[in-house]
Amino acid sequence: MVDHTAVVLAAGEGTRLRPLTRNRPKPMLPAGTKPILEHVFDQLIDAGIDAITVVVGYRGSRIRTHFGPSYRDVELEYVTQSRRLGTGHALRAAAEAIDGTTVVVNGDQLADGRIVRDVVAAHEPGAAVTIGLVSRQKIGKYGGALLESDGTVSAIVENPTEDRPYLLNAGVYAVEPAILEAIDRTEPVAGERSLVDAISTLIDDGETVRGVVSDGLWLDATYPWDLLEVTATLFETGEIAADVAPSATVHESATVRSPVVIGRDCEVGPGAVVGPYTSLGENATVGAGAVVERSLVDVNARVGQNATVIDCVTGTGVSIGAASTIPGGPGAVRVGDRFFGEESIGALLADRVTDGGGVTYVPGTIVGAEVTVAAGATVRGTIEDETEVLG
Structure with missing residues (x-):
């Protein structure tokens, strides 16, 4: 027994x-x-x-x-x-x-x-x-x-x-x-x-x-992009129920495309589009006119107005600036000394990455924690922790 x-x-x-x-x-x-x-x-x-x-x-x-x-x-x-x-x-x-x-x-x-x-x-x-x-x-x-x-x-x-x-x-x-x-x-x-x-x-x-x-x-989830597949599978099997937390605020002109889960105290602005296959962690914000699809946006993250975020995994406290673009995968990715081709990830942004807006992320980009990206920059490849990417 x-x-x-x-x-x-x-x-x-x-x-x-x-x-x-x-x-x-x-x-x-x-x-x-x-x-x-x-x-x-x-x-x-x-x-x-x-x-x-x-x-x-x-x-x-x-x-x-x-x-x-x-x-x-x-x-x-x-x-x-x-x-x-x-x-x-x-x-x-x-x-x-x-x-x-x-x-x-x-x-x-x-x-x-x-x-x-x-x-x-x-x-x-x-x-x-x-x-x-x-x-x-x-x-x-x-x-x-x-x-x-x-x-x-x-x-x-x-x-x-x-x-x-x-x-x-x-x-x-x-x-x-x-x-x-x-x-x-x-x-x-x-x-x-x-x-x-x-x-x-x-x-x-x-x-x-x-x-x-x-x-x-x-x-x-062995590699970062696997988190997107795991979350999508949990949606499809009903292990994650599509839901908007009662404390979340979704503007009446925003569009929520199921399956989506929007956590506590989130805010989705006017004209924004969230989903499908998207998760917004507690206290995440999606600005006016922004688009977030097939993405895992973690706690306290911010997506600026008119930004496009597709096939993205973020850490906590990430700030994606206004009009920045993560166009989605597939992309070639380097993890340590290994290279992977055509993985379905637009970008991975680790904890407290901040960009100044108007930034373009090449598919497959991996950005380390505490990185600052200047306005208008183009980011590709793997960016190490605590560095600054200039425009």
């Missing part, structure tokens, strides 16, 4: 989502108007979980401050992974919470309550771990598992490359306390202890590891 308790692994940064994660961890990035982690908590609670331990690390104070001691009347306990040494190491930090069968989930991916319920229902006495699995043609950069006809898992790996019938590991587990000892016995790889490697140790030792294939929704 699975206890109604869960451990949420939310200690990572999300380096491939930089510069959005400069000031907050990946679990606190928005999917719609709510952080990813809030969606995770909702799915756990809706599946019957009534006690949650959250493992925090990178920028963990952002999580603690946002949620406090409870969420939806469910108590939240926090433990800190002092050094980022892998998912197994993170779970080991929460050892005191694992005194019976416990649900473990990744806090930076969206796995809906159906997957949690399926894992809980499939976990049987004698199994050390039960893993939630999803059928996908391509596993790609994620984890995969081989499921036998009797429901046992014969192999679990990260980033599988062999042409075998892998199912995607959804990052939802029911675990027994034996997982902790397996983590201790598993050799670190590149200095990190992986939860997946610890589960492989259990399989190699002859312990029973079960898997269950779920038709629940599973989503992940």
Whole structure:
């Protein structure tokens, strides 16, 4: 019998989502108007979980401050992974919470309550771990598992490359306390202890590891443009309901094209067009005559009058000036030392980017945090944090 308790692994940064994660961890990035982690908590609670331990690390104070001691009347306990040494190491930090069968989930991916319920229902006495699995043609950069006809898992790996019938590991587990000892016995790889490697140790030792294939929704944002796809999918599946907060102000001459979610205390000016597939975070402003489509506009952001913002992701406190133009994707993007062609992103503007108006952003532009862009400039490529772009 699975206890109604869960451990949420939310200690990572999300380096491939930089510069959005400069000031907050990946679990606190928005999917719609709510952080990813809030969606995770909702799915756990809706599946019957009534006690949650959250493992925090990178920028963990952002999580603690946002949620406090409870969420939806469910108590939240926090433990800190002092050094980022892998998912197994993170779970080991929460050892005191694992005194019976416990649900473990990744806090930076969206796995809906159906997957949690399926894992809980499939976990049987004698199994050390039960893993939630999803059928996908391509596993790609994620984890995969081989499921036998009797429901046992014969192999679990990260980033599988062999042409075998892998199912995607959804990052939802029911675990027994034996997982902790397996983590201790598993050799670190590149200095990190992986939860997946610890589960492989259990399989190699002859312990029973079960898997269950779920038709629940599973989503992940690996790169910044994925946040747009995640939000669009949540709209299409009804996980995000189109809504205008009662405290928001939308001018009678503005046009709102559903699906759209407009958060608390937002303001949409005369003649503005917002949507479709657009999310405005709390206290965001869209000026008169501005157009915002297929975009994720975060908390306290400002879109100036007559600006055009398409396929855009912003951080918090961004100010897009009057008549500035983000024409939409696709565009070529550089993330670290990798280049991606034809991604569907007009621009990514990290926290507190400010432009002086009349700025043109070339599709695929990535602008770091605290950047100032002069009026009339053309911006392209990747702009590092705390720089000034001249006209």
